[in-house]
Structures are given as C-alpha cells and as structure tokens.
Amino acid sequence: MSSMREAAPLPSPPPRERRWLPVFAISAVVLAMVSGGHLAADALGRARGSSVAVSTSVEVTPLPGWELGERFADPPGIRLTKGGANLDVITLPFAGGDVDLLAEYVDQVLEPDAEQLQISEAEPVTLASGLSGSRISYVGLFGDVQAPVEGEVTAIVSPSETGVLFDGWSPTGQLRFTLDEIDAMIASTVIA
Amino acid sequence: MASAPVVRPPRRGWGRRTSLFQWRQPAFWLYAVIVCITGVYAIGQQQIFRELSPSGWALSWGLLLLYGLPVFLAIYLLDLYEREPMSLLVGALVWGAVAATVLSGIANEGWGLVVAELGGPVFAAEWTAALTAPMVEETLKGVGVILIYLIARDEMDDVMDGFVYGAMIGLGFTLVEDVFYFIAIFGGTTGGVLAGFYVRVISSGVYGHVLYTGLTGIGIAYFVSRRQEVSLGRRVAVAAGLFAAAVGAHFLWNSPWLNYFPTTVDSLGDWLRIPLGAAIKGVPLLILVVVLVRLAHRRERMWLEAALHSETDTPALRAAELRVLLDPGARRRSRRRMRARAGVSAERLLKRLQREQVNLAMMRTMAHGDDTPDVVRQRALCKSLRDGLLAIPGAAPAGAEPAP
Numbered sequence: 001m002s003s004m005r006e007a008a009p010l011p012s013p014p015p016r017e018r019r020w021l022p023v024f025a026i027s028a029v030v031l032a033m034v035s036g037g038h039l040a041a042d043a044l045g046r047a048r049g050s051s052v053a054v055s056t057s058v059e060v061t062p063l064p065g066w067e068l069g070e071r072f073a074d075p076p077g078i079r080l081t082k083g084g085a086n087l088d089v090i091t092l093p094f095a096g097g098d099v100d101l102l103a104e105y106v107d108q109v110l111e112p113d114a115e116q117l118q119i120s121e122a123e124p125v126t127l128a129s130g131l132s133g134s135r136i137s138y139v140g141l142f143g144d145v146q147a148p149v150e151g152e153v154t155a156i157v158s159p160s161e162t163g164v165l166f167d168g169w170s171p172t173g174q175l176r177f178t179l180d181e182i183d184a185m186i187a188s189t190v191i192a
Numbered sequence: 193m194a195s196a197p198v199v200r201p202p203r204r205g206w207g208r209r210t211s212l213f214q215w216r217q218p219a220f221w222l223y224a225v226i227v228c229i230t231g232v233y234a235i236g237q238q239q240i241f242r243e244l245s246p247s248g249w250a251l252s253w254g255l256l257l258l259y260g261l262p263v264f265l266a267i268y269l270l271d272l273y274e275r276e277p278m279s280l281l282v283g284a285l286v287w288g289a290v291a292a293t294v295l296s297g298i299a300n301e302g303w304g305l306v307v308a309e310l311g312g313p314v315f316a317a318e319w320t321a322a323l324t325a326p327m328v329e330e331t332l333k334g335v336g337v338i339l340i341y342l343i344a345r346d347e348m349d350d351v352m353d354g355f356v357y358g359a360m361i362g363l364g365f366t367l368v369e370d371v372f373y374f375i376a377i378f379g380g381t382t383g384g385v386l387a388g389f390y391v392r393v394i395s396s397g398v399y400g401h402v403l404y405t406g407l408t409g410i411g412i413a414y415f416v417s418r419r420q421e422v423s424l425g426r427r428v429a430v431a432a433g434l435f436a437a438a439v440g441a442h443f444l445w446n447s448p449w450l451n452y453f454p455t456t457v458d459s460l461g462d463w464l465r466i467p468l469g470a471a472i473k474g475v476p477l478l479i480l481v482v483v484l485v486r487l488a489h490r491r492e493r494m495w496l497e498a499a500l501h502s503e504t505d506t507p508a509l510r511a512a513e514l515r516v517l518l519d520p521g522a523r524r525r526s527r528r529r530m531r532a533r534a535g536v537s538a539e540r541l542l543k544r545l546q547r548e549q550v551n552l553a554m555m556r557t558m559a560h561g562d563d564t565p566d567v568v569r570q571r572a573l574c575k576s577l578r579d580g581l582l583a584i585p586g587a588a589p590a591g592a593e594p595a596p
Contacts (some may be wrong), residue, residue, distance in 0.1 A: 022342055023218040026335055030226070033331055034295050037302025037324070044309040053308035055301075056320040076301060095379060160317065192317030 038071075054078050055091040057162045057192040063181050080185070085170040085178040087185060094163025098133040101163045102155035106136070110153075114140035128187050131156050139172060148172040152179065158191045210344035212279040219342030227286060230294035234368070237294075241371060245380030252374040255389045256367050259397060267359045267402070271352050272489060272520050273496050273550055280344055284357045287336035288364025288405070292329065293372075296365075299328045318448055326442035329365070333405045334435065336361045337412045350495075351413045352488040355481075358409020362401035369401070387457075395467040399445070399474025403481050404438040410484055411435050441477040493518050499553035502562065507578075508571035509549055517549055534586035541584070545577040 045052050045068065051061045052068055055076040062068070062080050069081035077090035094101050102122060111117055117140035125135045133156035142149050151169030158164075166189075168182035169175070214220045242249040264285070268275060303324040308316035340357050341348045348354055370392050374380065378388035411434030415427045422430075444450065453469035454462040497518055503509045509517075516522045523546055531539035552570045559567050582588050 017345070019218050019342075022338070023222050026219075026338060026342075027222060029331065030295065030335060033328055034299045035302065037299055037304070037306050037328075039302075041302060041305035041309055044306060051309075053305045053316075056304040056308050056316040059308060059312065073298075073301070093377065162317075190312070190314075192314045 051190075052078060052080075054089050054164075055162075057158075057160070058089070058091045058164055059190040060089050060185060061188055063185055066181070066185070082178060082181070084174050085182070086168070087182050088165075088167040088169075089189070090165045090167070092163050092165075093161055094157050095161050096157070098155045098157045098163075101157055101165065102134045102136060102153060105153060105155065105165050105167075106138075110138060110140070114138075114142050116140055116148075125154055125186075127156065127189065127191075129190065131158060131191060133157070150175045152182065154186050156189075156191060160192065162191055164189070164191055210280070210347050211277055212283040212343060214343050217343050219339050223283070223287070223339045223343060226291045226295075230291045233294045234290045238371070241375045241380070245375055247382065248375055248380035248385050249371070251382060251385045252371045252380075252388075255385065255393070256370055259393050260363060260367050263363055263397075263402065264360070267356055267363065270359075270485065271356050271492075273492050274353075274554065276347060276353060276356050277344070280340055280347060280357070281360050283343075284336060284340055284360035285364040287339070288333060288361035288366075288401070289368045290364075292332045292336055292361065292365050293368045295332045296325070296329045299332070300324050303328060322443050322447035325446055326439045329401075330404055330408055330435065330439050330442060333358070333361050333365060333401070334408045334412065337405070337409045341412065341416055345416070348413050349417050350488065350492065351410045351417065352485070352492055353417075354409035354411070354413020355406045355485060355488065356409070358412070359402045359406035361409075362403070362405035365405070366397075366401040390463070391466055396470035396474060399470060399478060403474075403477050404442050406481055407434050407438040407441075407477075407484070410488070437477075437480065441474075445473050495557075496550065496553050499556045500549070503552060503556070503571070506571065508552055508574040513546075513549065517546060530587060534584050538581060538584045538587045541577060541581045542587075545574060545581060548574050548577060 041053065051059045053059050060078070060080070066080045066082045066087070068078060069086070070079040072078065072088075072090065075090055075092040077088060080087040080089070099122060106119060110119075117138060120137040122134045122136050124132060126132045133154055135152060135154045137150070137152050139148055139150040148171070149169050150172045151167055152175070154166040154168075156164045156166075166182075166186045168179065168186075170178065212220070238249075241252075264281075268281060304316065304320045307320045307323050311319065337354065337358050348357070370388070373392055374385045374388040378384035378391075411431035414422075414434070415431040418427055450472055451469065452465065452472050454465045457463060457466070497514070500509060500514055500517070504511045504514050516526050527539050527542050527546075530542045548570065552567070552574060555564075555567050555570050556562075561567075
C-alpha cells in the first residue's frame with residue numbers, strides 16, 4: 001500500500017478535443033453575420049414605419065396604404081404594393097446618363113419579357129431634390145399573365161453615379177388610380 | 193557539441209502533415225457545405241461578368257494571376273522551416289475567394305441597410321463601406337482560419353502558420369473582389385480594367401486583405417498554439433487585439449478619414465497621388481505585420497535550433513551546417529557557392545541535405561526518444577547525402593567537415 005501511495009502520479013489525460021461545439025458556434029456566427037443585417041433592417045423599417053432603404057444610397061417613403069411587398073437582391077431593389085398597383089425601385093451603379101439607363105432597362109428587362117410592347121417617347125422629370133431624369137410609359141403582355149399591364153418607368157442617375165429605376169405598374173386600367181401617388185413617392189425619394 | 197544556448201523546448205507536433213480532407217471532422221463538412229453552396233453563386237457571378245465584358249473579364253483574371261501567383265508563392269515560402277500542406281493552403285484560398293466573398297456580399301448589403309435606416313442615405317453613402325465591410329469581412333474571413341484550424345489542428349502550431357493561412361484567405365478574397373471592381377466599378381473595358389489594376393493592385397495591392405486576415409490569423413494561431421505557455425486571458429487579449437487591429441485598419445482604409453486620393457484623375461500628377469494616398473492609409477499596418485512576421489521567424493529559428501541541438505557534431509549534422517541551416521540567406525548563399533564550385537548536381541544534393549536536416553528536426557519533435565527508428569533512419573539518410581556530396585569533385589570544401 002505504501003509503495004502504491006508513493007508511486008509517481010499518472011500523467012493527466014490529454015485535453016478532450018471538442019469537435020461539434022466549435023462547428024455549431026461557427027455556424028451561428030456565420031448565420032448571424034449574413035442574415036442579421038437584413039433582419040435588423042426590416043425590423044427597423046417596420047418600427048419607424050416611414051422610409052424604406054432600397055440600398056445604402058437610396059431611400060423611398062411609401063405613402064399611406066403602400067406596403068413593402070418584396071426585396072430584390074441583385075441588383076438591390078424593393079417592390080411596394082397597394083392592391084393591384086406596384087412600384088419597383090431598383091438601384092445600381094451606373095456611369096451613363098438617365099436616358100441610357102432607361103434604354104438599358106427597356107432592352108434588358110421589359111422587351112425580353114413582353115409581347116406587343118408599346119413604349120411612349122421619353123420625357124424629362126425632376127425630383128424634389130433637384131435631380132433630373134427621364135420617364136416613359138408602356139403597355140404590353142408580360143410572362144404568363146394574359147391581362148395586359150401598363151406601367152411608367154422613371155430613370156434617375158445621381159452625380160455619384162447611382163442609377164435608380166422606378167417601375168410603377170398595374171393591370172391595364174388601374175394605373176391611373178395610383179399614378180399620382182407613385183409619382184409623389186418617386187419625387188420624394190432621397191438619392192445620395 | 194554546439195555551444196548556443198537552447199532557450200525554448202521544441203514545439204510539439206512540429207512537422208506533422210495533415211490534408212484538408214478530414215472526413216471524420218465535422219468542421220470539414222461545414223467547410224465543404226458552405227463552399228459548395230456559395231460556389232454555385234460565385235460561378236453565376238463570374239458568368240455574368242464574362243457576359244458583360246468577355247475581354248475585360250479575361251484580362252482581369254490574366255492580370256490578377258500575374259499578381260496572385262507571386263503573392264501565393266511569397267506567402268507559402270514565408271514559413272521558412274515548415275511549409276504548410278498544399279491542400280490546406282488551397283482550401284484557405286478557396287474559402288477566401290468563394291465563401292468569404294459571397295457571404296460578405298450578402299451580409300454587407302443587409303448591414304448597409306441598417307446604416308441607411310439609422311443614418312439616412314447621405315450618411316450611409318459616405319460611411320457604409322467603413323461601418324459594415326471591416327467587421328463583416330474580417331469576421332467571415334477569420335471564420336475560414338478557424339475552420340482550417342479545426343480541420344487540421346496539428347498544422348497550426350505557431351503564429352506563422354496562422355499568418356500563412358490568414359494571408360491565403362485574404363489573397364483569395366482580394367482576387368475575386370478585384371474582378372468585381374474591374375468589371376462592375378471600372379467598367380470592364382480594357383482601359384477600365386487597366387485603370388482598376390493600377391489603382392487596386394499596383395498602388396495598393398500590398399496593404400489590403402492579405403494583411404488584414406494575416407493579422408487575424410496570427411491572433412487565432414497565438415490563441416490555439418500557446419495553451420501551454422500563456423494564460424487564457426492573455427491569449428484572448430492578444431487574439432482580440434489583433435482582430436481589432438485588422439478591423440481598425442480596414443475601417444481606416446474604407447473611411448473618408450486620411451483620404452488623400454484624388455477625387456478625379458485628369459493628369460499624371462493625379463495618377464501619382466493614388467499610390468501616395470494608399471501608402472498613407474496602408475503603410476502603418478504593413479509595418480506592424482512585417483514586425484510580427486519577423487518575430488515569428490525568430491521564434492521558428494529558436495525552435496529549429498532547439499530541435500537540432502543534440503544532433504550537432506554527429507554524422508547527421510555538423511556544427512557549421514547548423515549555423516547555415518538557421519539562416520535562410522546563408523542556406524541560399526551556400527548553395528550558390530556549391531554550384532559555382534561543383535556544379536548543379538552538387539547544389540541539388542546540398543539542397544536535399546539541408547531539407548532532410550530540417551526534416552530531422554521535425555522528426556525529433558515528434559519522436560518519444562532520441563533513437564526511435566524514424567530518427568535513426570533520418571540520421572542515416574543525412575549522413576549518406578553528405579557522403580554523396582563530398583564524393584563530388586570540388587564539393588568538399590563547402591559541404592562540411594568529414595564525418596567522424
């Protein structure tokens with residue numbers, strides 16, 4: 001017994017290697033980092049109930065009755081809705097003028113997706129901030145929806161080369177009920 | 193025997209080789225899942241860039257390979273005595289290029305909206321890049337360093353290893369980010385891509401993500417490799433401090449502070465102001481990282497010396513050889529002299545001898561005794577290499593003294 005008590009103590013076992021805990025922790029950090037901003041921005045937008053950030057440099061203030069229906073990722077954008085009326089606001093870096101931006105939107109977005117597309121001549125517009133842009137009206141059949149859609153596209157390019165496209169649209173015949181509100185929201189949009 | 197004092201014991205685990213593909217490690221599977229998912233998005237983004245400007249896209253990658261390959265080699269060769277496994281280095285590069293860029297893109301957008309909601313668009317336009325990207329990107333790149341550690345814990349046994357893996361992640365990140373800038377911001381034309389290359393690579397390529405994530409990697413490696421020597425509090429403080437330094441340097445780079453870049457580029461003077469403006473923001477961090485890397489090199493040298501201390505003046509290693517082995521510059525000079533005296537084959541043999549002597553040090557740190565079969569075999573290999581070297585006419589004066 002005595003010799004056993006005097007024997008050298010056993011070496012301590014090697015530290016247990018945790019394999020799952022760090023993986024869960026890393027997953028949580030990645031999730032929080034990637035989705036936290038979007039969740040916080042939505043929560044802030046709802047709490048403030050006023051303006052909606054489209055991107056870091058564009059902010060739209062929905063009028064009463066208009067709701068944030070959807071967010072687009074690439075390029076960043078939002079869709080505000082009120083009944084059958086919609087206002088899509090898309091922002092992207094753009095080095096050209098507002099007429100070029102408008103033409104690209106027609107060529108790359110409207111025409112590929114539309115049948116029997118009719119487009120008006122472009123006319124100039126000016127926002128409350130003093131920024132100027134161009135606007136067209138259109139009507140056509142889009143995608144699988146057989147009812148014709150009418151809309152109004154406004155293109156603005158800020159001096160810092162932020163391009164903003166406003167596409168207000170609704171089934172034919174309904175746009176006139178909300179067009180004033182759409183134009184008012186476009187006019188009051190803040191573009192840095 | 194060598195008379196140099198041995199100040200530190202050889203580090204444990206030095207010289208082990210682990211690959212990226214650790215099928216039993218949950219961390220490997222997390223790494224693989226994230227890289228696969230983000231890889232689909234990253235490929236789609238590159239396809240869009242290629243469609244937007246096929247020649248600009250090809251030129252971007254061509255120029256960036258010219259920059260990336262030497263930087264990859266420089267980082268790889270920084271670890272003078274124990275080069276990291278290639279699969280882990282490539283894994284780190286892929287994490288930076290694919291996972292970190294895609295996840296950061298999504299996260300930056302979300303946190304940018306928070307800044308815009310809180311500060312308004314005018315404030316956000318000026319400050320979002322500084323307030324979101326540093327924390328988001330350094331965290332997501334740092335996660336890559338931690339995953340590499342969890343996949344191959346034995347490989348991160350000193351701060352230099354952390355720097356190497358972090359810098360590789362930073363290099364991958366910067367390559368993909370630069371392609372984005374060349375196409376989406378600089379326009380994707382030949383002139384735009386060349387202008388982007390001048391601004392982002394020639395003028396400021398040495399200050400960016402490679403240094404930030406290298407610094408974060410040093411902190412993580414310090415935390416995990418100094419358990420036996422340093423208290424938990426100090427390890428946390430050093431790791432957190434270096435991460436904060438990386439975030440702070442990135443913040444300064446993105447912020448309007450100390451911004452001496454020209455607002456428009458109209459003349460030669462404006463072009464010359466770009467590298468000057470970059471140096472004002474980037475040089476302090478570069479100096480900090482150079483100092484830390486030199487300290488890490490000194491520590492690695494001490495480890496090598498300690499591991500080979502008892503091997504000096506044996507058939508495997510002469511005292512004069514150890515002095516040469518400890519100085520990478522002297523190693524290169526000795527090989528050049530050998531080639532001048534005895535030809536290329538003698539130079540190659542000397543290089544092999546030096547590499548096997550470093551391997552002997554690694555085996556000593558792994559072995560549980562002085563005369564394990566592996567160590568004995570390695571000593572014999574070193575002796576036979578020296579014998580072969582001395583047999584080449586003209587090699588003897590520079591090789592070593594004759595073996596006893």
